[in-house]
Every structure is written in C-alpha cells, then in structure tokens.
C-alpha cells in the first residue's frame with residue numbers, strides 16, 4: 001500500500017518529514033509521498049501553504065528521508081488550483097522536480113469553503129451554486145495539464161452539507177475532464193474523519209470513475225504521523241466495491257493489484 005497525500009510541518013501538518021516516513025515504515029507501506037500545499041499568494045491568507053522560499057529545504061528533507069529506509073519516499077505537492085492563478089502556480093511548480101502533483105480545489109470564486117472558521121459563512125446558503133462552481137473548477141483544474149492526480153473529489157461535503165438534488169451531470173463533466181487529461185483520482189480517507197462520514201469521493205462517484213477507467217491512488221491526508229495510512233483497510237474495501245482491481249503506483253506509474 002502507498003500513501004501519497006501527507007502534510008508535514010513544511011505546510012499545515014505537525015511534525016517533521018522523518019516522523020511520517022517512520023510511521024510508513026512501521027505500517028509496511030511501500031511508498032509514501034509528501035504533498036505539501038502550494039497556494040496562490042492571494043488565497044493564502046491563513047499562511048497554510050509552503051512558501052516558495054522554503055521549497056529547496058522541503059526538497060532536501062524529503063530526499064534525505066528517503067536515503068536510508070526501505071520505504072520509497074516521493075516528493076509531491078498539493079496545488080490549490082484557482083482559475084486565473086495558473087501563471088503563479090506554474091512558477092511554484094518550476095521550483096523543483098516533483099515526482100507527482102495533486103490538483104486540489106479548496107476555493108470556489110475565492111471562497112475557502114472547507115475552512116472550519118467559515119463553516120457558517122452566508123456563502124453556504126446556496127449549496128447547489130457552491131457545488132456547481134466546485135465541479136466546474138475541478139473540470140478546469142483537470143484540463144489545465146499540470147496535475148497527475150485530482151485530490152479529494154467532492155470535498156464540499158466536508159461539513160455534511162449536500163446539494164438539494166444530485167449533481168450527476170456536473171460530476172460527470174468533471175470526471176470526463178479527468179479522464180480526457182489522463183489523470184488519476186485519489187481515494188482520500190480524511191472524509192471518514194470529517195462530518196461527511198465517508199471518504200472522498202462518494203461510492204457512486206468512485207464507481208463511475210472506475211467504469212471510466214480512471215486510475216486510483218490512496219491518500220490519508222494525514223497532518224500528523226499517526227494518521228499515515230489511516231483507514232486504508234476500509235479504502236481497499238471501498239475501491240473493490242466500486243469496481244477497482246488495481247491502484248496506480250506513482251513512482252513509476254505502474255498499476256498494481258489492490259492489496
């Protein structure tokens with residue numbers, strides 16, 4: 001098993017890189033990938049992103065952590081995609097040779113909809129509009145061409161708020177953009193620890209992605225070493241139920257059988 005979505009103190013997680021790698025080793029994971037947040041400056045009012053000036057330190061720490069362990073350690077990034085920020089994101093991505101890049105949508109029209117401090121924001125009064133904007137932004141992110149994996153699909157459910165009616169068409173358009181761009185999606189188990197009570201994406205979405213042949217990775221979205229690989233046993237069950245028989249190994253892009 002491989003966990004490609006963890007955050008150390010280089011962005012908004014707790015603890016150093018070595019602690020996460022040590023936990024991956026304890027669990028017997030074959031690969032762990034760090035996915036520190038790279039965020040357009042205008043959207044990072046909370047300062048949760050890894051500043052460009054610290055990217056070289058991040059690269060050194062991740063590469064050093066991989067030197068004397070059986071676990072393969074990958075250098076990744078979670079990019080906060082926002083339409084209009086592509087040039088700035090390009091500059092951030094050009095600072096290092098990342099092994100893979102996760103594209104994530106945490107903002108719709110500048111609204112950080114997944115921030116707990118904004119859970120009661122008036123912009124939540126029309127969840128349908130928010131979800132529509134979210135899926136549209138996911139499609140644009142996929143089409144941008146700089147990502148390998150689309151992160152935590154259907155994140156707006158994080159506080160348990162759902163659209164008033166199924167969003168099948170908008171979801172399908174986003175999945176089709178992902179398929180056309182040749183990207184993977186991830187099964188992100190942090191949803192199980194949220195008010196949504198289910199992984200990202202929902203089982204029905206995961207099943208559609210499987211039918212479309214979209215590759216799958218696993219991510220815990222751990223922000224502390226103790227959460228590395230969290231709920232991966234449940235993730236395997238969910239992936240199988242959705243029709244997946246393989247996951248994508250990001251070190252060499254090989255599909256390996258589900259454990």
Ligand SMILES: [Zn+2]
Pocket residue numbers: 078104106151152
């Ligand atoms: Zn995220």
Ligand SMILES: [Zn+2]
Pocket residue numbers: 005007035078221
């Ligand atoms: Zn994350």
